[in-house]
Amino acid sequence: MSFSAVDHGMMARALQLAERALWTTSPNPRVGCVLVRDGEIVGEGWHEKAGEPHAEVHALRAAGDSAKGATAYVTLEPCSHHGRTPPCAEALIAAGVSRVVAAMTDPNPLVSGNGMALLRAAGIETASGLLENEARELNIGFVSRMTRGRPWLRLKAAASLDGKTALNNGVSQWITGPDARRDGHAWRARACAILTGIGTVRDDDPSLTVRDVTTTRQPLRVVVDSKLEISPTARILQGEPVLIVGAVENAEKMALLRSTGNFVEIRNNGAGKVDLKALLELLAQRGINEVHTEAGFKLNGSLLREGLVDELLLYLAPCLIGHAASGLFNLPELTTLDGKQRLQIRDLRQLGEDIRLIARFR
Secondary structure, three states: OOOOHHHHHHHHHHHHHHHOOOOOOOOOOOOEEEEEEOOEEEEEEEOOOOOOOOHHHHHHHHHHHHHOOOEEEEOOOOOOOOOOOOOHHHHHHHHOOOEEEEOOOOOOOOOOOHHHHHHHHOOOEEEEOOOHHHHHHHOHHHHHHHHHOOOEEEEEEEEEOOOEEEOOOOOOOOOOOHHHHHHHHHHHHHOOEEEEEHHHHHHHOOOOOOOOOOOOOOOEEEEEOOOOOOOOOOHHHOOOOEEEEEOOOOHHHHHHHHHOOOEEEEOEOOOOOEOHHHHHHHHHHOOOOEEEEOOOHHHHHHHHHOOOOOEEEEEEEOOOOOOOOEEOOOOOOOOOHHHOOOEEEEEEEEEOOEEEEEEEEO
């Protein structure tokens, strides 16, 4: 399928619109829609929040009668099923659009090609695959949840140039500067959940909320706490409910935590530790698309060893701390470099005095 320069430009605009809801749509995907007739944009919109109208509906309302005979550029295949809102494919048919171009097929099994099939059955010309990679990146967590049954896990860490995250006495604030910290909060805001371990809660007593950027919602905070050791006075337990995932039943502690509105789940891996894969599957069942991990080197290492980390978000400060300080990951020693984990750097930029590196495993 070949696409014109106009097609590319209009889909790029639809992606820009979709990105406006980067922090607000979960558990739904981020979607934008542009309606074009006679070379002019007659309506556009984006999905802003779960339970509210989808991008196509906003665009159709803006276009009114001008939608008849128009081409709809949508960043994700229009839905064909009745969820919390009616099917968008039916709305496009009723409006009389003549052509629908989708960036990608919806990975949701409830849709997965059915939306485009419904449009074709109504005599509407369809095409897909335009700027598909960009659309997939925008909804990488939603795609992960629909195709793998677990969220996309992004592991964030801040370290010195010699790869150290904290002193042996536990002091870690602040290795990086304010620009890097603000950027980290923007990534927190994008996530549906923030994951940490009991060690970080005990040592740093963080709140793990989004503070340095404006957001209309706070991600769910999740604590891996095998023995349910978390203190009822921990800062992370203040405010919105927290999900604590343990490995050992403790009826009294579970009741105490739940009495203040928190969620407690037990997922034992058979060795007295939390089953991390089962934890991610639990989060997927709760509609979590993207997980942002801010933890210590032990949990970081466990997630890496089990192959559960999809992306690294590293902030490197121009300083040296020394070999005795805590490292980034608790990983086994290699005896040959053949066992090294190879990464592909996706983005590299400077934020203030610090360097931000985004990488994925090859």
